[in-house]
Amino acid sequence: MLNRNERFLKKAIKTLPKLQKNALIELSKELLYEKHSLLNIIELSPTAVCLYIDKKNIYSNHLFNELTKEFSDFTLLLEKTGVQCVQDFYKKDRVFNILKKEIDQSTIIYITELTTYFTDDITTKTKDSLFALENLAAGISHEIKNPLSAIDFHTQLLTYKINNKKLKVPLEITTYLDIVKQESDRLLKVLDNFLNITRRSQPILEFTEVSHVIDTITNLLAPELSLCNILLFFQIDTIPKIFTSPHILQQIILDLIRNSIESLENVPYKQIEISIKESNTKTHIIISIDDSGIGLSSELKYKIFDPYFTTKKNGTGLGLTLVKKMLEELGGEIYIGNSVLGGVKFDLYLPISKEQQKLLS
Numbered sequence: 001m002l003n004r005n006e007r008f009l010k011k012a013i014k015t016l017p018k019l020q021k022n023a024l025i026e027l028s029k030e031l032l033y034e035k036h037s038l039l040n041i042i043e044l045s046p047t048a049v050c051l052y053i054d055k056k057n058i059y060s061n062h063l064f065n066e067l068t069k070e071f072s073d074f075t076l077l078l079e080k081t082g083v084q085c086v087q088d089f090y091k092k093d094r095v096f097n098i099l100k101k102e103i104d105q106s107t108i109i110y111i112t113e114l115t116t117y118f119t120d121d122i123t124t125k126t127k128d129s130l131f132a133l134e135n136l137a138a139g140i141s142h143e144i145k146n147p148l149s150a151i152d153f154h155t156q157l158l159t160y161k162i163n164n165k166k167l168k169v170p171l172e173i174t175t176y177l178d179i180v181k182q183e184s185d186r187l188l189k190v191l192d193n194f195l196n197i198t199r200r201s202q203p204i205l206e207f208t209e210v211s212h213v214i215d216t217i218t219n220l221l222a223p224e225l226s227l228c229n230i231l232l233f234f235q236i237d238t239i240p241k242i243f244t245s246p247h248i249l250q251q252i253i254l255d256l257i258r259n260s261i262e263s264l265e266n267v268p269y270k271q272i273e274i275s276i277k278e279s280n281t282k283t284h285i286i287i288s289i290d291d292s293g294i295g296l297s298s299e300l301k302y303k304i305f306d307p308y309f310t311t312k313k314n315g316t317g318l319g320l321t322l323v324k325k326m327l328e329e330l331g332g333e334i335y336i337g338n339s340v341l342g343g344v345k346f347d348l349y350l351p352i353s354k355e356q357q358k359l360l361s
Helices: 004-018 021-043 062-070 074-078 115-163 171-198 210-227 246-263 319-329 354-360
Strands: 048-053 056-060 082-087 093-103 106-113 206-208 231-236 242-244 271-278 284-291 333-338 344-351
Touching (some): 048 062, 062 106, 074 093, 206 246, 210 246, 210 271, 242 344, 246 271, 246 344
Parallel strands (some): 231 271
Antiparallel strands (some): 048 056, 093 106, 284 344, 333 344
8 A cells, every 4th residue: 555655756747747848847957956955954964864775775975974984894883773882993982872763664874973072071070070079178188187197107106116015915906007007098098199189280391202201110010010920012103202291191101000900900811012103193192001901891981080980899989080180281181992902991192292293294
């Protein structure tokens, strides 16, 4: 049975022979004009559009065709609907909203990219959280740190007297003192991280050889990596010096590598890879840290930099927030994704100064 549109079209076709030549020409012109206008609108749309009839691609706009080039297996993306987080050809996370409309044997697919919305939303939330933390820190930092420091000092004093036999106490008491000392140290570390996050600073910048920073970090971590049976590999291209703070950059990379070391604790094959290269646009250098750990789900990737969010049993949830803050103070950005090694990949983008770009061009 014919539907309403088919009946109308069949009726319209029957009337064509009755039209005069000039009327037919005018009708054809109007149809072509409307088709051209419609296609222009679809081509300029911020939404990727594709029409399938009997599972064959009949039409797709420019944006849709561009997306097919950016994903190695685009057909897998088309099988899904709703908000989806996927990785493109360059292993970068992208967020899309996919809608499908089926009419008879035809399927229209609409794909709208939400990546910028999600990243902007995360950045805004992080800044709001940090602003709230800054106000909170101003009121409570000394109230917490002073008694903690006193506890730490007197614990050390008691331990010293016991070790030098100036006090005789049961062995059980020394065990308790060790626990108190460990916990007070941990609380002091949490407070220091908290203050570092909320404290606004102006880093001292200088022209820095990034490979020298990596060498320093490698020497610092060599014993720990060897003890944990972790293999460390490098892939370092020739890159220009950058205008940055070597001390802050060292702290950032050190924290991320230690994060990777912790993620490798319960995996059989332990590997970390550090790569450094210049971006295709020649505006940034990219420092990548990959590990063969357990990885992160797409959902966790968008929470990992939130203050106090952690997946670790004894984590404070401030480490990666502090890393992100320090990197932004250097004018850089950090991205997290899946590593080809099976775990997590951190990409650090650090700018090459415009004056330096002129010298290098």
